[in-house]
Amino acid sequence: MSHSDLQAIKASILHCVDDPDRGGSDNIEYFPDGVLITENGIVTSCGSVHSVTVPDSARVIDLTGKLLLPGFVDTHVHYPQVDVIAAYGTQLLEWLERYTFPAEAQFHDEAHAADAAGFFLDELLKNGTTTALVFGSVHPGSVDAFFTEAQSRKLRMICGKVMMDRHAPENLLDTAQSSYDQSRQLIDKWHGKERLGYAVTPRFAPTSTNDQLAMAGKLLREHPELHLHTHMAENTNECDWVASLFPGCEDYLAVYEYYELVRKRSVFAHCIHLSDNAWRRLAKADASVAHCPCSNLFIGSGLFDLRSAQKHKVRVGLGTDVGGGDSFSILRSVNEAYKIQQLQRHTITPEHAFYMATLGGAKALDLDAHIGNFAVGKEADFLVVDEAATPLMARRISTQKTWQERLFTLMMLGDDRCIEQTWIMGKRCQAN
Ligand code: GUN
Ligand code: ZN
Numbered sequence: 001m002s003h004s005d006l007q008a009i010k011a012s013i014l015h016c017v018d019d020p021d022r023g024g025s026d027n028i029e030y031f032p033d034g035v036l037i038t039e040n041g042i043v044t045s046c047g048s049v050h051s052v053t054v055p056d057s058a059r060v061i062d063l064t065g066k067l068l069l070p071g072f073v074d075t076h077v078h079y080p081q082v083d084v085i086a087a088y089g090t091q092l093l094e095w096l097e098r099y100t101f102p103a104e105a106q107f108h109d110e111a112h113a114a115d116a117a118g119f120f121l122d123e124l125l126k127n128g129t130t131t132a133l134v135f136g137s138v139h140p141g142s143v144d145a146f147f148t149e150a151q152s153r154k155l156r157m158i159c160g161k162v163m164m165d166r167h168a169p170e171n172l173l174d175t176a177q178s179s180y181d182q183s184r185q186l187i188d189k190w191h192g193k194e195r196l197g198y199a200v201t202p203r204f205a206p207t208s209t210n211d212q213l214a215m216a217g218k219l220l221r222e223h224p225e226l227h228l229h230t231h232m233a234e235n236t237n238e239c240d241w242v243a244s245l246f247p248g249c250e251d252y253l254a255v256y257e258y259y260e261l262v263r264k265r266s267v268f269a270h271c272i273h274l275s276d277n278a279w280r281r282l283a284k285a286d287a288s289v290a291h292c293p294c295s296n297l298f299i300g301s302g303l304f305d306l307r308s309a310q311k312h313k314v315r316v317g318l319g320t321d322v323g324g325g326d327s328f329s330i331l332r333s334v335n336e337a338y339k340i341q342q343l344q345r346h347t348i349t350p351e352h353a354f355y356m357a358t359l360g361g362a363k364a365l366d367l368d369a370h371i372g373n374f375a376v377g378k379e380a381d382f383l384v385v386d387e388a389a390t391p392l393m394a395r396r397i398s399t400q401k402t403w404q405e406r407l408f409t410l411m412m413l414g415d416d417r418c419i420e421q422t423w424i425m426g427k428r429c430q431a432n
Contacts, residue, residue: 041425071130073361076290076319113145160201234270293336295321317364
Protein backbone atom coordinates (compact mmCIF):
# COMPACT_ATOMS: atom_id res chain seq x y z
CA MET A 1 0.00 0.00 0.00
CA SER A 2 1.31 3.45 -0.83
CA HIS A 3 1.93 5.84 2.01
CA SER A 4 -0.88 8.40 2.26
CA ASP A 5 0.08 12.02 1.76
CA LEU A 6 -2.48 13.95 3.79
CA GLN A 7 -2.08 17.70 4.19
CA ALA A 8 -4.13 20.68 5.36
CA ILE A 9 -3.34 24.12 3.95
CA LYS A 10 -4.66 27.06 5.93
CA ALA A 11 -5.24 30.33 4.04
CA SER A 12 -8.06 32.47 2.70
CA ILE A 13 -9.74 30.47 -0.05
CA LEU A 14 -11.78 31.61 -3.03
CA HIS A 15 -13.28 29.35 -5.70
CA CYS A 16 -16.31 28.99 -7.97
CA VAL A 17 -18.86 26.31 -7.21
CA ASP A 18 -20.64 27.03 -10.50
CA ASP A 19 -21.24 29.80 -13.03
CA PRO A 20 -21.96 32.98 -11.01
CA ASP A 21 -24.20 34.23 -13.85
CA ARG A 22 -26.55 31.32 -13.20
CA GLY A 23 -26.81 31.25 -9.41
CA GLY A 24 -25.58 34.74 -8.46
CA SER A 25 -22.60 35.21 -6.16
CA ASP A 26 -23.70 32.15 -4.14
CA ASN A 27 -21.87 30.21 -6.77
CA ILE A 28 -18.61 31.61 -5.44
CA GLU A 29 -17.36 30.52 -2.03
CA TYR A 30 -15.01 32.67 0.01
CA PHE A 31 -13.53 31.38 3.27
CA PRO A 32 -11.47 34.13 4.97
CA ASP A 33 -10.21 31.48 7.42
CA GLY A 34 -10.17 28.54 5.09
CA VAL A 35 -8.57 25.15 4.97
CA LEU A 36 -7.96 22.93 1.97
CA ILE A 37 -7.31 19.28 2.70
CA THR A 38 -5.69 17.09 0.08
CA GLU A 39 -4.68 13.46 0.04
CA ASN A 40 -2.32 12.10 -2.58
CA GLY A 41 -2.92 15.19 -4.71
CA ILE A 42 -6.73 15.08 -4.59
CA VAL A 43 -9.05 17.46 -2.72
CA THR A 44 -10.77 15.68 0.17
CA SER A 45 -12.26 18.72 1.89
CA CYS A 46 -12.44 22.51 1.59
CA GLY A 47 -14.16 25.06 3.80
CA SER A 48 -13.88 27.25 6.86
CA VAL A 49 -11.53 26.15 9.66
CA HIS A 50 -14.56 26.52 11.91
CA SER A 51 -16.48 23.78 10.13
CA VAL A 52 -13.89 21.44 8.61
CA THR A 53 -12.19 18.91 10.86
CA VAL A 54 -8.49 18.58 10.18
CA PRO A 55 -7.42 14.94 10.68
CA ASP A 56 -4.70 14.46 13.31
CA SER A 57 -2.49 12.70 10.80
CA ALA A 58 -2.49 15.65 8.37
CA ARG A 59 0.60 17.77 7.86
CA VAL A 60 -0.54 21.37 8.47
CA ILE A 61 0.82 24.10 6.20
CA ASP A 62 0.00 27.52 7.58
CA LEU A 63 -0.34 30.19 4.88
CA THR A 64 -2.57 32.51 6.89
CA GLY A 65 -2.75 35.93 5.23
CA LYS A 66 -2.35 34.49 1.73
CA LEU A 67 -5.10 33.72 -0.76
CA LEU A 68 -5.56 30.25 -2.26
CA LEU A 69 -7.11 30.06 -5.74
CA PRO A 70 -7.59 27.17 -8.16
CA GLY A 71 -4.94 27.17 -10.91
CA PHE A 72 -5.79 29.26 -13.96
CA VAL A 73 -6.83 27.65 -17.24
CA ASP A 74 -5.45 28.94 -20.56
CA THR A 75 -7.82 27.71 -23.26
CA HIS A 76 -5.70 28.74 -26.26
CA VAL A 77 -1.94 29.15 -26.55
CA HIS A 78 0.92 28.21 -28.92
CA TYR A 79 4.07 26.88 -27.31
CA PRO A 80 6.21 27.16 -30.51
CA GLN A 81 5.55 30.90 -30.48
CA VAL A 82 7.46 31.81 -27.30
CA ASP A 83 10.10 33.47 -29.47
CA VAL A 84 7.72 35.71 -31.45
CA ILE A 85 5.94 37.24 -28.49
CA ALA A 86 5.67 41.03 -28.87
CA ALA A 87 6.63 41.08 -32.57
CA TYR A 88 6.33 44.56 -34.06
CA GLY A 89 3.95 46.08 -36.51
CA THR A 90 1.67 43.54 -38.21
CA GLN A 91 -1.81 42.07 -38.18
CA LEU A 92 -2.72 38.41 -38.43
CA LEU A 93 -1.89 37.25 -41.97
CA GLU A 94 1.31 39.26 -42.32
CA TRP A 95 2.26 38.39 -38.72
CA LEU A 96 2.03 34.69 -39.61
CA GLU A 97 4.21 35.08 -42.71
CA ARG A 98 6.80 37.41 -41.30
CA TYR A 99 7.32 36.11 -37.77
CA THR A 100 5.38 33.01 -36.88
CA PHE A 101 6.04 30.56 -39.70
CA PRO A 102 9.84 31.12 -39.55
CA ALA A 103 9.78 30.58 -35.77
CA GLU A 104 7.69 27.41 -36.06
CA ALA A 105 10.02 26.04 -38.76
CA GLN A 106 12.73 25.70 -36.10
CA PHE A 107 10.66 23.06 -34.32
CA HIS A 108 11.87 20.35 -36.69
CA ASP A 109 14.82 20.32 -34.25
CA GLU A 110 13.82 18.27 -31.21
CA ALA A 111 16.39 19.84 -28.92
CA HIS A 112 15.00 23.26 -29.75
CA ALA A 113 11.47 21.97 -29.15
CA ALA A 114 12.40 20.47 -25.77
CA ASP A 115 14.07 23.67 -24.65
CA ALA A 116 11.09 25.81 -25.74
CA ALA A 117 8.57 23.44 -24.14
CA GLY A 118 10.35 23.51 -20.79
CA PHE A 119 10.64 27.29 -20.87
CA PHE A 120 7.01 27.66 -21.90
CA LEU A 121 5.65 25.41 -19.14
CA ASP A 122 7.72 27.11 -16.45
CA GLU A 123 6.45 30.46 -17.68
CA LEU A 124 2.85 29.23 -17.46
CA LEU A 125 3.42 27.93 -13.92
CA LYS A 126 5.05 31.19 -12.80
CA ASN A 127 1.97 32.99 -14.04
CA GLY A 128 -0.40 30.65 -12.23
CA THR A 129 -1.61 28.66 -15.24
CA THR A 130 -1.80 24.98 -14.40
CA THR A 131 -3.79 23.65 -17.39
CA ALA A 132 -3.74 24.74 -21.02
CA LEU A 133 -4.97 23.78 -24.47
CA VAL A 134 -1.84 24.14 -26.58
CA PHE A 135 -0.88 24.25 -30.26
CA GLY A 136 2.29 22.39 -31.19
CA SER A 137 3.95 22.96 -34.57
CA VAL A 138 3.40 20.83 -37.67
CA HIS A 139 6.26 18.55 -36.57
CA PRO A 140 5.10 15.52 -34.56
CA GLY A 141 8.35 15.73 -32.56
CA SER A 142 7.19 19.09 -31.21
CA VAL A 143 4.27 17.34 -29.52
CA ASP A 144 6.51 14.58 -28.16
CA ALA A 145 8.74 17.28 -26.67
CA PHE A 146 5.79 19.13 -25.17
CA PHE A 147 4.15 16.08 -23.61
CA THR A 148 7.49 14.87 -22.25
CA GLU A 149 8.02 18.17 -20.43
CA ALA A 150 4.38 18.34 -19.27
CA GLN A 151 4.54 14.78 -17.96
CA SER A 152 7.72 15.42 -16.00
CA ARG A 153 5.90 18.31 -14.28
CA LYS A 154 2.79 16.14 -13.71
CA LEU A 155 0.57 18.69 -15.47
CA ARG A 156 -2.89 18.37 -16.96
CA MET A 157 -2.27 19.56 -20.52
CA ILE A 158 -3.85 19.12 -23.93
CA CYS A 159 -1.79 19.49 -27.09
CA GLY A 160 -1.82 18.52 -30.74
CA LYS A 161 0.27 18.63 -33.85
CA VAL A 162 -0.74 21.33 -36.34
CA MET A 163 -2.38 20.00 -39.49
CA MET A 164 -1.44 22.34 -42.36
CA ASP A 165 -1.17 21.28 -46.00
CA ARG A 166 -1.41 24.55 -47.96
CA HIS A 167 -0.77 28.31 -47.87
CA ALA A 168 2.35 28.13 -45.73
CA PRO A 169 6.09 27.72 -46.47
CA GLU A 170 7.01 24.34 -47.96
CA ASN A 171 9.02 23.23 -44.92
CA LEU A 172 5.93 23.64 -42.72
CA LEU A 173 3.49 21.62 -44.79
CA ASP A 174 2.25 18.11 -44.17
CA THR A 175 -0.29 16.30 -46.36
CA ALA A 176 -3.82 15.14 -45.65
CA GLN A 177 -2.54 11.57 -45.26
CA SER A 178 0.64 12.33 -43.29
CA SER A 179 -1.27 14.62 -40.92
CA TYR A 180 -3.73 11.79 -40.27
CA ASP A 181 -1.00 9.19 -39.77
CA GLN A 182 1.14 11.39 -37.53
CA SER A 183 -1.87 12.46 -35.43
CA ARG A 184 -2.88 8.81 -35.02
CA GLN A 185 0.59 7.89 -33.79
CA LEU A 186 0.64 10.75 -31.31
CA ILE A 187 -2.84 9.84 -30.05
CA ASP A 188 -1.76 6.23 -29.48
CA LYS A 189 1.38 7.35 -27.72
CA TRP A 190 0.06 10.15 -25.52
CA HIS A 191 -3.71 10.50 -25.26
CA GLY A 192 -4.94 9.57 -21.79
CA LYS A 193 -1.43 8.97 -20.48
CA GLU A 194 -1.49 10.29 -16.89
CA ARG A 195 -2.97 13.82 -17.19
CA LEU A 196 -2.34 14.37 -20.90
CA GLY A 197 -4.90 14.69 -23.66
CA TYR A 198 -4.71 15.05 -27.43
CA ALA A 199 -6.40 17.72 -29.57
CA VAL A 200 -6.89 17.34 -33.32
CA THR A 201 -5.40 20.67 -34.46
CA PRO A 202 -6.01 21.94 -38.00
CA ARG A 203 -4.44 25.42 -37.88
CA PHE A 204 -7.41 27.22 -39.48
CA ALA A 205 -9.53 26.71 -42.58
CA PRO A 206 -7.22 28.59 -45.01
CA THR A 207 -4.21 26.34 -44.34
CA SER A 208 -6.01 23.02 -44.82
CA THR A 209 -7.29 21.48 -48.05
CA ASN A 210 -10.73 19.92 -48.12
CA ASP A 211 -9.03 16.53 -47.91
CA GLN A 212 -7.20 17.49 -44.75
CA LEU A 213 -10.31 18.90 -43.05
CA ALA A 214 -12.03 15.62 -43.92
CA MET A 215 -9.14 13.75 -42.23
CA ALA A 216 -9.60 15.86 -39.10
CA GLY A 217 -13.28 14.85 -39.07
CA LYS A 218 -12.29 11.20 -39.51
CA LEU A 219 -9.92 11.39 -36.52
CA LEU A 220 -12.73 12.79 -34.38
CA ARG A 221 -15.16 10.10 -35.48
CA GLU A 222 -12.60 7.44 -34.63
CA HIS A 223 -11.79 9.07 -31.25
CA PRO A 224 -14.86 11.02 -30.07
CA GLU A 225 -13.18 11.80 -26.73
CA LEU A 226 -10.50 13.98 -28.37
CA HIS A 227 -10.59 17.74 -28.45
CA LEU A 228 -10.70 19.75 -31.66
CA HIS A 229 -8.65 22.93 -31.51
CA THR A 230 -8.53 25.60 -34.20
CA HIS A 231 -8.97 29.30 -34.97
CA MET A 232 -12.07 31.00 -36.34
CA ALA A 233 -13.12 34.51 -37.37
CA GLU A 234 -10.24 36.38 -35.80
CA ASN A 235 -9.46 38.97 -38.44
CA THR A 236 -11.58 40.48 -41.22
CA ASN A 237 -9.01 39.74 -43.96
CA GLU A 238 -8.92 36.13 -42.78
CA CYS A 239 -12.75 35.98 -42.96
CA ASP A 240 -12.72 37.37 -46.52
CA TRP A 241 -10.08 34.81 -47.48
CA VAL A 242 -12.16 31.94 -46.09
CA ALA A 243 -15.21 33.19 -48.00
CA SER A 244 -13.19 33.12 -51.25
CA LEU A 245 -11.62 29.70 -50.56
CA PHE A 246 -14.91 28.02 -49.60
CA PRO A 247 -17.54 29.71 -51.81
CA GLY A 248 -20.03 26.90 -51.17
CA CYS A 249 -20.18 27.55 -47.42
CA GLU A 250 -22.60 30.12 -46.03
CA ASP A 251 -20.05 31.40 -43.48
CA TYR A 252 -16.78 30.52 -41.71
CA LEU A 253 -18.42 28.21 -39.16
CA ALA A 254 -20.13 26.31 -41.97
CA VAL A 255 -16.71 25.16 -43.25
CA TYR A 256 -16.02 23.44 -39.95
CA GLU A 257 -19.60 22.18 -39.72
CA TYR A 258 -19.33 20.57 -43.14
CA TYR A 259 -16.38 18.46 -41.96
CA GLU A 260 -18.10 17.58 -38.65
CA LEU A 261 -15.62 19.51 -36.56
CA VAL A 262 -18.21 21.41 -34.49
CA ARG A 263 -19.25 19.48 -31.37
CA LYS A 264 -18.67 19.27 -27.67
CA ARG A 265 -14.90 19.42 -26.96
CA SER A 266 -14.36 21.60 -30.02
CA VAL A 267 -12.62 24.82 -29.02
CA PHE A 268 -12.59 27.73 -31.45
CA ALA A 269 -10.13 30.51 -30.69
CA HIS A 270 -11.19 34.16 -31.18
CA CYS A 271 -14.70 34.12 -32.78
CA ILE A 272 -14.71 37.90 -33.07
CA HIS A 273 -16.50 38.29 -36.38
CA LEU A 274 -19.52 35.99 -36.00
CA SER A 275 -23.18 36.49 -36.88
CA ASP A 276 -25.96 35.91 -34.38
CA ASN A 277 -26.87 32.87 -36.41
CA ALA A 278 -23.35 31.43 -36.06
CA TRP A 279 -23.49 31.99 -32.28
CA ARG A 280 -26.76 30.07 -32.20
CA ARG A 281 -25.22 27.15 -34.12
CA LEU A 282 -22.15 27.08 -31.85
CA ALA A 283 -24.45 26.93 -28.82
CA LYS A 284 -26.58 24.19 -30.33
CA ALA A 285 -23.48 22.09 -31.06
CA ASP A 286 -22.24 22.68 -27.48
CA ALA A 287 -18.87 23.87 -28.82
CA SER A 288 -16.63 26.24 -26.84
CA VAL A 289 -14.88 29.52 -27.53
CA ALA A 290 -11.46 30.70 -26.36
CA HIS A 291 -11.50 34.46 -25.93
CA CYS A 292 -7.98 35.88 -26.29
CA PRO A 293 -8.07 39.54 -25.27
CA CYS A 294 -4.32 40.24 -25.16
CA SER A 295 -3.90 38.86 -28.67
CA ASN A 296 -6.99 40.56 -30.07
CA LEU A 297 -5.59 43.91 -28.97
CA PHE A 298 -1.92 43.24 -29.73
CA ILE A 299 -2.43 42.12 -33.34
CA GLY A 300 -5.41 44.42 -33.75
CA SER A 301 -8.03 41.79 -34.54
CA GLY A 302 -11.14 43.35 -33.00
CA LEU A 303 -13.45 43.45 -29.99
CA PHE A 304 -14.92 40.15 -28.79
CA ASP A 305 -18.70 40.16 -28.34
CA LEU A 306 -19.03 38.54 -24.92
CA ARG A 307 -22.65 39.64 -24.70
CA SER A 308 -23.59 37.42 -27.64
CA ALA A 309 -21.70 34.49 -26.14
CA GLN A 310 -23.58 34.96 -22.87
CA LYS A 311 -26.91 35.44 -24.60
CA HIS A 312 -26.50 32.15 -26.44
CA LYS A 313 -24.93 30.42 -23.41
CA VAL A 314 -21.80 29.40 -25.30
CA ARG A 315 -19.03 28.30 -22.94
CA VAL A 316 -16.15 30.80 -23.04
CA GLY A 317 -12.68 30.41 -21.55
CA LEU A 318 -9.74 32.80 -21.64
CA GLY A 319 -6.68 32.24 -23.80
CA THR A 320 -3.40 34.13 -23.79
CA ASP A 321 -2.73 33.11 -27.42
CA VAL A 322 1.01 33.56 -26.94
CA GLY A 323 2.71 34.60 -29.34
CA GLY A 324 -0.19 36.69 -30.83
CA GLY A 325 -0.88 37.59 -27.20
CA ASP A 326 1.78 39.61 -25.45
CA SER A 327 1.51 38.03 -21.99
CA PHE A 328 1.47 34.60 -20.35
CA SER A 329 -0.68 35.95 -17.55
CA ILE A 330 -4.35 35.06 -17.25
CA LEU A 331 -4.62 38.01 -14.84
CA ARG A 332 -3.46 40.33 -17.66
CA SER A 333 -5.97 38.62 -19.95
CA VAL A 334 -8.79 39.32 -17.50
CA ASN A 335 -7.70 42.95 -17.33
CA GLU A 336 -7.83 43.34 -21.14
CA ALA A 337 -11.09 41.36 -21.36
CA TYR A 338 -12.65 43.82 -18.95
CA LYS A 339 -11.55 46.79 -21.07
CA ILE A 340 -12.72 45.20 -24.31
CA GLN A 341 -16.22 44.92 -22.83
CA GLN A 342 -16.03 48.47 -21.44
CA LEU A 343 -15.48 49.73 -25.00
CA GLN A 344 -18.73 48.00 -25.95
CA ARG A 345 -20.67 49.36 -22.97
CA HIS A 346 -20.78 45.97 -21.31
CA THR A 347 -19.38 45.30 -17.83
CA ILE A 348 -17.85 42.00 -16.75
CA THR A 349 -18.46 41.39 -13.05
CA PRO A 350 -15.46 40.37 -10.90
CA GLU A 351 -17.23 37.07 -10.26
CA HIS A 352 -17.67 36.31 -13.95
CA ALA A 353 -14.09 37.29 -14.75
CA PHE A 354 -12.78 34.97 -12.04
CA TYR A 355 -15.06 32.20 -13.31
CA MET A 356 -13.69 32.50 -16.85
CA ALA A 357 -10.14 32.26 -15.49
CA THR A 358 -10.82 29.09 -13.50
CA LEU A 359 -13.94 26.89 -13.54
CA GLY A 360 -15.35 28.48 -16.71
CA GLY A 361 -12.11 27.68 -18.55
CA ALA A 362 -12.24 24.13 -17.20
CA LYS A 363 -15.84 23.81 -18.42
CA ALA A 364 -14.93 25.26 -21.82
CA LEU A 365 -12.39 22.41 -22.12
CA ASP A 366 -14.82 19.87 -20.63
CA LEU A 367 -12.25 19.18 -17.90
CA ASP A 368 -14.40 20.33 -14.98
CA ALA A 369 -14.67 16.77 -13.67
CA HIS A 370 -10.96 17.07 -12.84
CA ILE A 371 -10.01 20.72 -12.30
CA GLY A 372 -11.37 24.27 -11.95
CA ASN A 373 -12.31 24.45 -8.26
CA PHE A 374 -11.84 22.77 -4.89
CA ALA A 375 -14.77 20.35 -5.04
CA VAL A 376 -14.07 17.03 -3.33
CA GLY A 377 -12.37 14.61 -5.70
CA LYS A 378 -10.74 17.22 -7.92
CA GLU A 379 -7.04 17.40 -8.60
CA ALA A 380 -5.31 19.81 -6.21
CA ASP A 381 -3.73 22.31 -8.62
CA PHE A 382 -3.75 25.65 -6.84
CA LEU A 383 -2.07 29.02 -6.37
CA VAL A 384 -0.85 30.88 -3.33
CA VAL A 385 -1.48 34.53 -4.11
CA ASP A 386 -0.06 37.64 -2.48
CA GLU A 387 -2.74 40.28 -2.94
CA ALA A 388 -0.34 42.98 -1.75
CA ALA A 389 2.57 41.98 -4.01
CA THR A 390 3.24 45.57 -5.09
CA PRO A 391 3.10 48.77 -3.03
CA LEU A 392 0.26 50.00 -5.23
CA MET A 393 -1.79 46.84 -4.68
CA ALA A 394 -1.13 46.95 -0.94
CA ARG A 395 -2.30 50.53 -0.85
CA ARG A 396 -5.36 49.90 -2.99
CA ILE A 397 -6.63 46.91 -0.98
CA SER A 398 -5.94 48.50 2.40
CA THR A 399 -9.22 50.40 2.20
CA GLN A 400 -11.27 47.69 0.52
CA LYS A 401 -13.80 45.79 2.57
CA THR A 402 -15.30 43.06 0.39
CA TRP A 403 -13.65 40.10 -1.32
CA GLN A 404 -15.26 41.24 -4.57
CA GLU A 405 -13.40 44.56 -4.42
CA ARG A 406 -10.13 42.87 -3.57
CA LEU A 407 -10.60 40.27 -6.30
CA PHE A 408 -11.20 43.02 -8.84
CA THR A 409 -8.03 44.81 -7.74
CA LEU A 410 -6.06 41.57 -8.06
CA MET A 411 -7.36 41.01 -11.58
CA MET A 412 -6.82 44.58 -12.77
CA LEU A 413 -3.44 45.32 -11.14
CA GLY A 414 -2.03 41.83 -10.66
CA ASP A 415 0.32 39.72 -12.75
CA ASP A 416 3.00 37.09 -12.15
CA ARG A 417 4.35 39.08 -9.20
CA CYS A 418 1.25 38.05 -7.22
CA ILE A 419 1.65 34.33 -7.88
CA GLU A 420 3.83 33.41 -4.94
CA GLN A 421 3.54 29.65 -5.25
CA THR A 422 2.05 27.20 -7.73
CA TRP A 423 1.04 23.73 -6.53
CA ILE A 424 0.44 20.74 -8.79
CA MET A 425 -1.40 17.67 -7.51
CA GLY A 426 -0.87 18.82 -3.93
CA LYS A 427 2.86 19.50 -4.31
CA ARG A 428 4.58 22.84 -4.59
CA CYS A 429 6.44 23.23 -7.86
CA GLN A 430 9.75 24.95 -8.32
CA ALA A 431 8.93 27.36 -11.15
CA ASN A 432 8.02 30.47 -9.09
N1 GUN B 1 -4.69 31.87 -37.16
C1 GUN B 1 -4.00 30.88 -37.78
N2 GUN B 1 -2.85 30.63 -37.15
C2 GUN B 1 -2.79 31.47 -36.11
C3 GUN B 1 -1.83 31.69 -35.07
O1 GUN B 1 -0.78 31.05 -35.00
N3 GUN B 1 -2.14 32.65 -34.16
C4 GUN B 1 -3.29 33.35 -34.22
N4 GUN B 1 -3.53 34.27 -33.28
N5 GUN B 1 -4.19 33.17 -35.18
C5 GUN B 1 -3.95 32.25 -36.12
ZN1 ZN C 1 -3.83 31.20 -31.75
